[in-house]
Amino acid sequence: METEKKRFKKGIAFGVLVGIAWGLDGVLMGKVGQAELFTDKAYALSKGLSELSFDFSPLVTAFFHESFCFMWVALYLLCRKQLKAVFHLLFKTKKGRAAAIAALVGSPIGMSAYLLAINYATAPYASSIAVTYPGVGAILSYLILKEKLNYKSAIGIGISLFGSFMLGFNPSAGVPDTFFKGILFAIVAVFGWALEGVIIGYAMKHIKGEDDVVAEPQQFLCLRYFVSMIAYSVVILPVIGGYPMAQEVVSSGMVFKYAGIAILGAITYLSWYKAVDLVGAAMGTALNSTAALWVLVFSALLFGQTITLNLAIWGIIIVAGVFIFALGPLTEKNK
Template sequence: MNEVSGAASAQAVAAKKKLSSSFFKKGITVAILSGMCYGLYSAFMTLGMLKGVWGNSLYAGFSAGGTVLSLFVMTYMLGALGSALNDTISGVWCIIIAAAKGKLGDFFRSLKTKPGAVMIAAALIGGPIASTAYVVALQMAGSIIIPITALCPAIGAILGRVLFKQTLNFRMMCGVAVCVLASVMIGSTGMSAEAPEGLMLGICIAFIAALGWGIEGCVAGYGTSMIDSEIGITIRQCTSGLTNMIILVPLWGVLSGGGVGLAGELIANVWTDMPSLIFFIASGFFSVYAYSLWYKGNSMCGAALGMACNGAYSFWGPFFCWIVIGVFDGQEGWNLAPIAWAAAVVMIIGILLIAMNPMDLFRKKEA
């Protein structure tokens, strides 16, 4: 009887280990997919901001009520507008998905809770500030800024140490140093004669996006520990999109001298321009999974490894911009210099060092 019981117990333990291993590997796959979705979202959004009214009117000096957009407004106001359009459409996708899964009631209930308020705060940091900076940097310097925004895990590690007294050991500091080295490699392309005119300023603005997302990651960690990840992402995208659309874009309109009327006309133009809107619908869809799969992957294989796998978007971003804009749409200038591709790989190594001890991969294998 004892032998039978012992055999059954051994089989149960073996089955549990096999299930845990499968769950862990699936989590890694999910986290990697989140990085790929981030690259696709970046590529389709960038393409959308090159099509239709964006390319034919807005960037050419769109006139509304006698006000012609200056370079200042084109750079920042249209960056906010692109981010607002993407995140609002992403929020609509989130609501559709939540409704299809019967979670819409949970969404409205969560808005009234403390974790829901935390997610709203995280969205305000990551949306109007970081996402807009990301779009502006992307328009000014191209996909080369994507590896720089992947510094957010490094910034998150430092902020976690300062704000929450979390561990920042020698290995993690080495990872931060490697990420800085990669950023220097990327910045060195600004010395090239073929570099875009706004490249260096775009790189500086990309650091703002990395800082904002690093702060968002610290703040949102608390909220998502008590809210379903899909509900958390719905709160995040809806808050970010509506705040950008209702507050930030009109604010830029006032600062430009065109007033709220200018912002209203621009918003109406981009929402009714199907040649570009179709690409924003695609970018909004991939944006949903860029964020939701990140949180899901973290919960399945651990936040450290999930963050490292997601950080591979520093490669997937330039890669899909090249595929979607360069190859699919046939636009020139989206190929990256070899040093930029090498820097993306170095950045991934740095993020991996911050997120986990690489030796743990071998220890898990041995176990």
């Protein structure tokens, strides 16, 4: 019994760490995104950068974030002698290739939209809406994969989505002029991450003949970051003309900031997988949603950002809705 208690406490600790790390990641990415290179068009053009790369500068920052996340997770797996298995998954298994397709939806689309949302609507608003993606994923799984959705989970989804609606379309005074643009990108991020889960769920359910494929969640995570890095470097940056800006990020020294922030990104997912292993996916998902509240805390403590009553109330309601959604099936099972 004591062992189970220790596992539970350890799992809760990892779950709390997920929220803290992801919340701080979003706040710091938003702060670095306020650099003159990304906010002053005249300055950017004086550096020989194009207007297109300036307008889509968050995609350049996403490239650095995802690339360094891959580097840190790969280094972790290398130390555990598991890195080779990542490429075996990708090139030798159907499940690995399905995970790669899901990564294209979840990272270049979801992550890019999330950073654009932070850029246009600020991190507290972007994060508060983004954490609703598990609920949206459950709805899509119900519609596409015909998975069951109990009434408690449905109520939780309804609460979180209502909170997101009120937060997104009833903003506090003093929000940026680009606020609604940012909210739209936050919604895109939600659907990107939700569809990523649906694709993975479909693949694992329908791919036959690979029951002997054994892989750690960390290996799938590394595969995700690898595919994301390749997509940004081969497709997205060339399309937006982003390499000159990326070069400026390196020469200015900002690249080291992204390397440091990416450690938080890697910690987020590695801790989430550990939390899920110890306390289950329901509690892990619920604790993950607290990132929205940690964004509020770090924004206020580190950068003095004013947290309005409107933002705080609806942010708490959104997180409460995610908790109800995630823990609904668990409470029914225990009952």
